[in-house]
Amino acid sequence: MAIARLHGGPLDGQLLPLESPELASLIVPYGEGQIIYRREGDLERTGQGDGPSEAEFWFVEATDEIGPGDD
Numbered sequence: 001m002a003i004a005r006l007h008g009g010p011l012d013g014q015l016l017p018l019e020s021p022e023l024a025s026l027i028v029p030y031g032e033g034q035i036i037y038r039r040e041g042d043l044e045r046t047g048q049g050d051g052p053s054e055a056e057f058w059f060v061e062a063t064d065e066i067g068p069g070d071d
Contacts, residue, residue, distance in 0.1 A: 002043065002053040009035055009059030010066055018055060026057055033064030 002021035006014045010030060026037045037057035044054045 002055060004037070004039075004055050004057045006037055007056065007058045009037070009062070011035065011037075012059070021053060021055065023055070025060075030062065030066075031064060033062060035062045035066075036060045 002018040004016045004018050004023075004026060006012060006016065006026075011028065016026070016028075021043055024039050026039075028035050028037070036059075038060045040056050040058050044056075045051055
């Protein structure tokens with residue numbers, strides 16, 4: 001199992017399961033639109049016994065405007 005660690009944007013700090021550890025980007029539904037995160041770097045924590053593998057994803061854009069009250 002692998003997880004995505006999200007940075008920036010409205011989902012900053014969230015962890016999401018990754019069905020495919022090779023993904024280069026995530027498109028996540030958010031409100032009426034979608035938000036896009038792009039992967040940066042290699043998969044981390046890939047050894048046995050060190051927990052789930054992690055990939056870092058950074059906020060790129062939202063298809064709709066995100067206001068301060070949106071979360």
